[in-house]
Amino acid sequence: MVGHSLAETRGPARGLRNAVLLEPASVSWKAYLGSAAVVLLAAAVAFCLQQLLASTNVALVFLTAVMASAILHGLKPSLFASLLSVFVYNFFFLPPLYVTTLADPENIVAMFFFVIVAVIVSDLAERMRRQTVAARMAAETDRLRSALLASISHDLRTPLASILGSVTSLSARPEALGETARREMLATIQEQAELLNRYIGNLLDMTRLESGAILPHAGSADLCEVVGSALARAAPMLDGRPLDVRIPPDLPLLEADEVLLEQVIFNLLDNAAKYTPSGSAVRLRARRCAKGVELEVADEGDGIPPSDLERVFEKFYRAQAADRRRVGTGLGLAICRGFVEAMGGSIRARNRTDRPGAVFTVVLPAAAPAAVPQDGL
């Protein structure tokens, strides 16, 4: 199942972590401490081996340490390891011992070459490390790109196929089709075009999220109002499912971007419509909570496998519909999480305890209350 293998794709967090690895400016003191530890280890090894090796050859042990810290910690810590090695090597291993001066010209030459080799090795190892990280990131981007292409080719082409099919039959021999068939085909065209529009909307939202273009407007939103417009927009998909909506009339306003919030609620309703049998009820409840306001969207479907409660928010995750048909782009819930978190809220999934079904809970901060208008209500 393409949908399931794609579910392995990780969210943007992994990419961010890799970006940090690539960024040398953010090398922490821990890397330097690690490099120092490697040099000390080398010193200990060199100390044990000094009976076997000529003092100029002990340099090889320190070079190994420099290379190790370049691979482990990057360029700057490995240059630091080089300097430390120079000092330790000179102080403990090159005569005269326990002073920082060198007497023998042979040792001066050895020291000189040690420094050059250490710097070159640091640079080479660092370059290799960057290439490895870049290759890993490229592989991940490739995986995402192929997931996206699979999504586009399947999810966009399926509705296009039905639209094109219906249009060509309507224009080829309209008289051969009965009035009912004609009307059905027109309805199919409209429904599939609207589906296509929602898919494109999802792809756009996801792209905006990934590129960091989602900057929520600092503003207030009335949950009751936003639920109302999301319900109105979702009505065709909900297809007459009974709705049980309870929102307390004195609920505080939310500190949220109403456009993003409407999309979140719309996607949750869309999700409920996709994974529940037609005619089953959808329940919306809102209440105050410690962190602000909580909205619950509960359905009467099969619920979510417990192991997938977190994974449902991953990009391209798709639960299998009862008839083994893949539904949706696997983006709706990932967008919900992205939007809610961008607004400083949280979203989680659980299963109903009273009956089978999924529950999505969105928590958003309440807006600081506006002063009561002068003329009252």
Added chain:
Amino acid sequence: MPASRPLRLLVVDDEPAIRRFLKTSLVAEGHAMVEADCGEAALDQMKRQPADVVILDLGLAGLDGFEVIRRLRERGSTVPVIVLSSRTDEGGKVEALDLGADDYLTKPFGVGELHARIRAALRHRLQQRGERPVFRSGDLTVDLVRRLVSARGCELRLSPREYDILRLLVAHAGKVLTHRFIMREVWGGETDVQYLRIYIRSLRQKIEAEPERPRHILTETGVGYRLRSADTDAAPGSAIEWPAG
């Protein structure tokens, strides 16, 4: 029956496919359509022979839709302008409305919606010449002379501010009003939009049967509010006839 002529609609869009589909459907409704594929051509067209309604895409190459509205209004034109915008651009819609556009449609849209917007924009222009004393829509009645409001057969008690907001919505029934416009008209200046939300909530609790699924005061998320009006609702085949000028 007053003598009537077909409505002259100017469609400004750089996509030939959009212009073609609009032409087919507007002409089928009995309107006359002129087209322009860029902002300059549109302004030119309006100078030579003004249209009754302008349907304007915001994302034009060159002179963009915003600039076209600005220049039209600078010239003193009051022609109703309906803008076409993309889904992700709430900011653009609000900006266009604040510049003087009358309404908007988000692409893709159905022709039913387009005809409803045209009717609402024209009705408002007609109404400015004489406000109708009683507004009726579904179970809502607003008597603007006696300042009486009733819903579902019961007379309602509204606060003065609630009445002001409702009266403003009635004066522009069927048309979208931005948050900023309502606040300016009702409070006389910029106020916290939170006030407006609270008043709309209390107004809905009084006039709507189900405040969480409003049938009268509709939310245009991120933009403002629209009062549903029976005679501008999307209904196929109900074209308006524009009285001869």
